[in-house]
Amino acid sequence: MSDQQQAFIQMISKRLGRPMSSETPRHPFKGAPDFWKTYELDLEQRIDLFRDNWAKAGGHSFRFSTMDDVKRFIVEQAHSLQARQVVQQNQPELLALRLKEHLPSCKVATWSPGNRDELVATAASADIGISMVDQAVAHTGSIVVTSSDNTGRSVSLLPTVFLAIIPVDRLKTRLGEALATYDGLPRKHFPAGIHFISGPSRSADIENDLTIGVHGPGVVFALLVG
DSSP: OOHHHHHHHHHHHHHHTSOOOOSOOOOOOOSSOHHHHTOOOOHHHHHHHHHHHHHHTTOEEEEESSHHHHHHHHHHHHHHTTOSEEEEOOOHHHHTTOHHHHOTTSEEEEOOSSOHHHHHHHHHHOSEEEEEOSEEETTTTEEEEEEOSSSOTHHHHSSSEEEEEEEGGGEESSHHHHHHTTTTOOGGGSOSEEEEEOSSOEEEOTTOOEEESSSSOSEEEEEEEO
8 A cells, every 4th residue: 555545544544533444354245145145026026026116217118918919019109209210139039020011111120240330320310229138137127138249239229219128037036147147158158248227318417417318218118028
């Protein structure tokens, strides 16, 4: 420790009215306690808790029985928003919806390996971005999406509205459950990025003046299916 660092800590200790510690503090506990590692809610409890926490963060959620129901919701939202550009991830579940056929008045683009600059520009001009999520977490009200050649992060970060489709069997109780799925993955199988999203984009200045949608989607839908 430099003399300057020591003087700074001594000043803090003096103001706190206690002597400066000369020994490294012990940290007997590491990570989550054992009881938390086994804590798990049943499916309906997970869904209710996720939707409650998601709403507190400013997001909207709906629950559907089938992907056909989800498709009808997407089409209705596109018409309601008068969307002209939609961008979706290159995922089998989304391609099976055949949105290009059901949204003839929209330009529906699919993320795919190719010209990155063109794809990013497409996502930036899109009214709606759509993605199947990898996981969701009830206790934090978060969704987890990964990025790769076929799943660009711009789809969830740049459009005005983001629709996140969550199969309910991917909904976890705790954040640790979601993180554990990436433990020990070989480097070649590790995602290019792992992104945690909790509601719409929020930014606040030094006076805590909150603004929605400055650095990302201002409206985010969580569509639970199953």
